[in-house]
Amino acid sequence: MNPAGGELEYIKDTVRISQPGSEDQALSAISGLRDLVVMNISGDADTAPVRFSSENLHAILAAAPEQLFVEGLPPGQFKKLAREKTDQAVQSALALRASLRTVYIADLAAAVRDVLSQLEEVLELLRGYALQDARSCPSGLDRDLGDRIAQLSAASFECLDNVRCMDALQHEIVPVLKKLLRVFRK
Numbered sequence: 001m002n003p004a005g006g007e008l009e010y011i012k013d014t015v016r017i018s019q020p021g022s023e024d025q026a027l028s029a030i031s032g033l034r035d036l037v038v039m040n041i042s043g044d045a046d047t048a049p050v051r052f053s054s055e056n057l058h059a060i061l062a063a064a065p066e067q068l069f070v071e072g073l074p075p076g077q078f079k080k081l082a083r084e085k086t087d088q089a090v091q092s093a094l095a096l097r098a099s100l101r102t103v104y105i106a107d108l109a110a111a112v113r114d115v116l117s118q119l120e121e122v123l124e125l126l127r128g129y130a131l132q133d134a135r136s137c138p139s140g141l142d143r144d145l146g147d148r149i150a151q152l153s154a155a156s157f158e159c160l161d162n163v164r165c166m167d168a169l170q171h172e173i174v175p176v177l178k179k180l181l182r183v184f185r186k
Contacts, residue, residue, distance in 0.1 A: 008081070010071035011036055020064035026057060030070065030132050037078035038132050040071040052128040082125050082184040089118040090177045097169040100162045112156045112165075119149045119173065126180060137183055141176070148172045 013036055019025045030038055030052075040049035041057060043065035050056045052070070060068065073081065092115045099108055123145050130137040152173060155164035 008039075008073065010039060010073065013070050013072070015068045015070055017061075017066055017068065020066050021061050023058060023061055026061055026068060027131065030068070033070070033072070033132070035074060036070070036072040037075055037129060038070045038072040039078075039128065042069040045069055051124060052131065053124070054127070054131055057131075078129070079184045079186075082122070082129070083181060085118070085125060086122050086177055086180050086184065089115070089122050090174055090181075092118055093169045093173050093177070097166050100166045100169075105156055105160050105162050105165055109157075112152075116149060116153055116156075119145070119152075122177070122180065123149065136186065138179070141179060141183070145176050145180070148176055 013033065015026070015029045015033070017026050017029060038052045041052045041060060042049040043060040043063055049069065049071050050060075052072075072078070096108065096111050096115050099111060105112070123142060126137065126142045126145065130142055148168065152165065152168045155161050155168050
């Protein structure tokens with residue numbers, strides 16, 4: 001997940017849960033980790049961690065563990081990674097938009113998939129970050145980006161409409177990504 005191609009070195013920590021199975025208590029404990037942005041979680045030290053998300057947290061808490069094993073990055077390093085990934089997605093979206101001026105969308109399927117993949121990766125970073133620190137992330141930004149990704153996908157693969165794709169990229173995707181860049185600059 002490192003933009004330079006190398007592996008990230010995660011910091012590992014353990015979060016105690018006073019009320020096993022309680023999602024609110026688990027999120028409160030995770031939010032208390034001020035020097036770590038959680039990227040991956042596990043309910044067992046012997047189990048491979050999975051991406052920190054609401055769905056994965058819910059599944060892990062179903063087993064009512066008394067602690068969570070987390071992996072993450074210092075806030076500055078996480079924000080740098082998130083800015084780089086978001087900026088890369090902006091540049092790819094703008095390049096795709098430029099290509100759509102002269103190339104039919106059906107001939108750009110690989111480029112569209114690449115942009116969608118980058119956007120999904122940014123969305124995963126945003127959702128995990130917002131789950132841990134909702135105060136730092138504008139409400140609904142993850143939902144906005146998710147909706148825009150779905151619209152771009154539909155315009156690209158269902159409608160095969162260059163103009164709709166260009167408009168989605170210019171007026172919907174890029175503005176949301178720019179808002180997100182401001183969040184990760186704080």
